[in-house]
Amino acid sequence: MDGPFGDISTPGRLADPAEGVSPEELALAARNHGLPLEALRYDVTPPGLHYVLVHYDIPYAEADDWQLTVGGRVRTALALDLAALRAFPAVTHRVTMECAGNGRARLSPRPVSQPWLVEGVGTAEWTGVPLRALLAEAGVEPGAVEAVFTGADHGVERGVEQDYQRSLPLADALGPDPEVLVAYEMNGAPLPPQHGHPLRLVVPGWYGMAHVKWLRDITLTATPFTGFQQQVAYRIRQSAGDPGEPVTRIAPRALMIPPGFPDFMSRTRVVHPGPCVLEGRAWSGRAPVTRVEVSTDDGRGWYEAELAPADGHDWAWRRWRAPWTATPGSHVLSARATDAGGATQPLTQPWNRGGFANNLVQRVSVYCPPDG
Amino acid sequence: MDGPFGDISTPGRLADPAEGVSPEELALAARNHGLPLEALRYDVTPPGLHYVLVHYDIPYAEADDWQLTVGGRVRTALALDLAALRAFPAVTHRVTMECAGNGRARLSPRPVSQPWLVEGVGTAEWTGVPLRALLAEAGVEPGAVEAVFTGADHGVERGVEQDYQRSLPLADALGPDPEVLVAYEMNGAPLPPQHGHPLRLVVPGWYGMAHVKWLRDITLTATPFTGFQQQVAYRIRQSAGDPGEPVTRIAPRALMIPPGFPDFMSRTRVVHPGPCVLEGRAWSGRAPVTRVEVSTDDGRGWYEAELAPADGHDWAWRRWRAPWTATPGSHVLSARATDAGGATQPLTQPWNRGGFANNLVQRVSVYCPPDG
Missing domain, CATH: 2.60.40.650 (Immunoglobulin-like)
Incomplete structure (x- = not known):
């Protein structure tokens, strides 16, 4: 055992060429789920058919006492409940979301992780507040370069205990098209638990890892974020030591x-x-x-x-x-x-x-x- | 190639002892999904977290032109649309439903099919018409022994082309407790596509195979039903030639x-x-x-x-x-x-x-x- 979590949380690995899908990959496939391909018939994917990928557990969250904080390099730190968020003008975007690992199980050698074939996708109508409206309210301070988003799901991954966190460059966070949303509705109803109830980020055009679920904090930073999901996971690399390139927008x-x-x-x-x-x-x-x-x-x-x-x-x-x-x-x-x-x-x-x-x-x- | 479907539809098999989960088992695991175990926290499972097992494709079905027929050994054959079904007094039952194959992937040797670990379960509030009310309206003829239920999902299984069909002994179909429902709502909303929209059978206490989804016909028969899902699948047997015992109610x-x-x-x-x-x-x-x-x-x-x-x-x-x-x-x-x-x-x-x-x-x- 190396770290505090010993051999329960090990480095990423590749499957042996003759290795079938492992019990741990099956456990992920049984928890998460894809779009049954006949559901491509719907313009907007009905709840329960849209793909879901949850890194840790679905956190228990009541909308009534949820609070989103906005801080870091802003003029006025904010703490907003759902009522405060609903007081901003609402915007709805129809967005196709795809898991960054979609297709992974067809690779050889196969990276051992959530074993998607081709079905890690779905399209929904997301309603919420444009992120740029929230950041305008808070006031972006000079020197801010990224927005870091923290979700409430908590776990260990390759030895690192963490809340799920991802960042966006400020230009992407503030862009008008695609317009990033802090969403509280999916297809006209409150978010289901597995899609981030009561709040999630929606980043049109980007793979799913950017759309932070169970969103509870947004912090503007003066330096690029170096957290696990940004610098360790979700990089396109050929070997474990390669720094790699970040995963960003969805390929056709x-x-x-x-x-x-x-x-x-x-x-x-x-x-x-x-x-x-x-x-x-x-x-x-x-x-x-x-x-x-x-x-x-x-x-x-x-x-x-x-x-x-x-x-x-x-x-x-x-x-x-x-x-x-x-x-x-x-x-x-x-x-x-x-x-x-x-x-x-x-x-x-x-x-x-x-x-x-x-x-x-x-x-x-x-x-x-x-x-x- | 033996039958009309050749080698695309083969007999059931057991995995070799060293065989990992196969690509076809993974394809089923990616389509169907279980209950993430943290969702046991909810008395009633939110949509999208309740387990789903679909044998073939989710059929496309519009509630507006759906018709349920009731025939066979009845005095008056019925053809009922959703409005006619909603005109009967509605009943709601909270039911825990579990897939008959839950736990299959932990067996050794492993039967090759939907590879559930333990998560093939969920609880919902189902609202609809008691089956016994529909059969009283139609009038059960003497000599009827079973009710056969036909769903709209169509496919091939071990060489047999079929609509999904299951039967219940008449005593179970007419019993007051558990009371079988023809359900049109799940948790107070129309059934989602993957749970049988617009109509499904709900048989409290029985494994999932009895709860026929996309229900379009009920026929009372004078002899026990011998269809594929009754006599070939869903039997507890030790060898392929063993006639076996039917799978019925959920074990604790x-x-x-x-x-x-x-x-x-x-x-x-x-x-x-x-x-x-x-x-x-x-x-x-x-x-x-x-x-x-x-x-x-x-x-x-x-x-x-x-x-x-x-x-x-x-x-x-x-x-x-x-x-x-x-x-x-x-x-x-x-x-x-x-x-x-x-x-x-x-x-x-x-x-x-x-x-x-x-x-x-x-x-x-x-x-x-x-x-x-």
């Missing part, structure tokens, strides 16, 4: 609603022969999605999908559709998004040690039985 | 809210030295829970927990509490329920091929660091 991705019906255990889809419409959603946290292509031959050939017109929800997914005529046999279907910045999805995934920011194209296995 | 179980705080990856709990209160819930679908005992030394010694008084919710879990003084070192905490019928939980789990109706005592690993 398209997902398909798996067509037909599934086998219970293999999840392979059965599609009867004939014409059908493939459909799904596509998003990017970097720039609007401008193109979706579909492949029905395991990535060899691609054709254009029809992308739904822009609807003003620039930080949420867009619907796409493409026709396909199923023929008897086995098929692998895929979709691929490209955004206005030219970023697209790889067919072979660049690897990083944390398994972050993957956007390898989805592969949907379909079996089309002989007709009749 | 107690679960503890894991004390202290967790390590992210190992989920081991950290509890500081000193007195604390262990608490959790206990339930049985066979008879009221009359006793909960706690062990803090990995099952060697047991002492009595204090069970909350009966509150009239006979088919829902009861809260329990027990004091513990944490001392530096490693500990394994457990709780064990006993019901009025004398049934209790085993310390070593009897095995069956489907991994059903397990109620092995929970083991919560705790590390108590040296003080100061």
Whole structure:
């Protein structure tokens, strides 16, 4: 035993090549949950279908006695209860949120952590106070460079006891678009416990680690934040010693609603022969999605999908559709998004040690039985 | 390839002793989800925290054009929309529901299916029409022996294409306590998609497979139902050829809210030295829970927990509490329920091929660091 937590809290590791999913990965998969892909049919994901990733425990929190403090390099420190927050003009943004580790379980070697396949995503309408309105109320002091956000969930991670904390550069915290929210409603109702009740940060376009749940403090700092979730976790690195690059905005991705019906255990889809419409959603946290292509031959050939017109929800997914005529046999279907910045999805995934920011194209296995 | 679905839909299997959790088990674990154990704190489980198990896809269903048919051996066949169902007097029951496969992933050898640890459970307030009221309206014909319930979810399982179907003996379908409901509300709101929107069966005291979701037909039959989910799946058997016994009511179980705080990856709990209160819930679908005992030394010694008084919710879990003084070192905490019928939980789990109706005592690993 090295630190105070001994061998219960060990460094990150990679799975051995022949190692199946471990009991501890299964324990995370049983607690957290993804979006069942048929739920891509909803513009806004109903509660319970949106992905959830909780680092430690869901804290017990009553809205009635919750207090958000705003301090550090501000002219006037604030302590705001829910009523005070609701007194600010409310803003609603529709936001597609994706876990930074989405796709991790498809990597080889597999980083041992929450073992997402492709379903760590969801879209919700978040209502709250713009962070820039709160910071204007407090008054940003000269020399402030970052805003540090502290949540109430408490635990140990790789030997470090902590409340979950993340920061944003001040320019991002104050930006008008995307506009960061301190949110108290999800889809028009108070936040559910697992989504941060009663308050969470929402940072449109960024991976989920930025959207601090159970938010209880915002502190402006004169130096960049060096806490665990900023400097140790959520870095794109090739080796344990590499300082790495921070995980920030969501890479483009398209997902398909798996067509037909599934086998219970293999999840392979059965599609009867004939014409059908493939459909799904596509998003990017970097720039609007401008193109979706579909492949029905395991990535060899691609054709254009029809992308739904822009609807003003620039930080949420867009619907796409493409026709396909199923023929008897086995098929692998895929979709691929490209955004206005030219970023697209790889067919072979660049690897990083944390398994972050993957956007390898989805592969949907379909079996089309002989007709009749 | 044997049947029409070839090798995409294969017979049930057991994992090899050294086999980790397989990709297909992980795919089920990522879709379905359990109750994060800290959510045992709520009398009624908030949406999104209650366990969910969907065999195939969540069907798309609009309440406005949903129709429930009642037929077979009845005097008057019925076709009821939601408005017609809401015109019957409404009844609400608080029910603890548990997946029949809860605990499966802890068995050795492990049946390959949804890999639950202990978290396949939840408690909700279900509101709807008593099934016996619907069947009285239709009029039960002489010779009816079972009621067969058909849901809208469609898929393949071990080579058999099917809508999800289950039956109940007529005596259970008509019984006053537990009273079976055709439910249209969960916790006072319309059913969420993943819990059967707009209609599901609720069978208090029975494992989850009986509570048919997306209910669209009830048929009274003159002979016992022999469909897949009744005669092939959900049987307690020792070998593939054994006809087995049907899975019915929930065996007693107690679960503890894991004390202290967790390590992210190992989920081991950290509890500081000193007195604390262990608490959790206990339930049985066979008879009221009359006793909960706690062990803090990995099952060697047991002492009595204090069970909350009966509150009239006979088919829902009861809260329990027990004091513990944490001392530096490693500990394994457990709780064990006993019901009025004398049934209790085993310390070593009897095995069956489907991994059903397990109620092995929970083991919560705790590390108590040296003080100061």
